[in-house]
Amino acid sequence: MKYFRSLVIFFIGLNINQVHGKNLDYFLKSNGDEFNYFIQTAASLGIQKEKVSNIMTSTEQNSPMTITAGFAFFPSSIEKLSLLATGSLSYIVPSDIKEEGGSTFSNNTKLDPETGFSFHAHKSYTYRNVTGFFGGLDHEVFYLYNTPDFLGSGKELKSVTQKITYGTLGLAFAQKFFTPFVFKMSASQSFSSKTGLKGQRYLIDYSQKYSENMWYHIFVKRHELQDDSRELKITRLGVGVGFYY
16 A cells, blocks of 8 residues: 555656746647737526615626637747637526525516636746736626616516726646646726626636646636616536637
């Protein structure tokens, strides 16, 4: 048993090692190319909790499919820098709205697909490039129910378009455990909103290379938003796979 344990520790030690001379997005970069194009799919579970005039409601907003496409640019003139641009489309399945300790409201309202766009710059700083920072802009178009009007004056339940732009800062950690992986954490602050809804967004993402041109990822996303009539918290947990070419 002791020898088996030593063998396992030795094997893990061979596979947990830092990756030399690579950018934090090295799992995207192949053969020294300056450009990579990629597509990523995901499915996620979402819970939306809303507070309107001391009334708490909750509803599920699950997504069977989110498609993200983008490209990464690695300028040869600037060492350890990558620029990443993405666009995404997410299909949302609505559910009934539940009032805490009270009624359940039937919900047949259809939600249009959510869209998102981002542009980030990633820069590695530490020895062997295992740690770095990134920042940029994120823009989201999504849909909320007119809950304040629905609960307050009994108006018909419908969806309202929300458009929010964020400034984002994050930390990334790259390492290798059997295959390369990247762990990212970011926080975003809204600075532009179509309807006055504002607040923060937090994201944790773990991506690990599965094969030469494929990776899988797990993520948790959290919105904490508010306006004059409501406080809103949305938590989303998802898994997916990505391919680059």
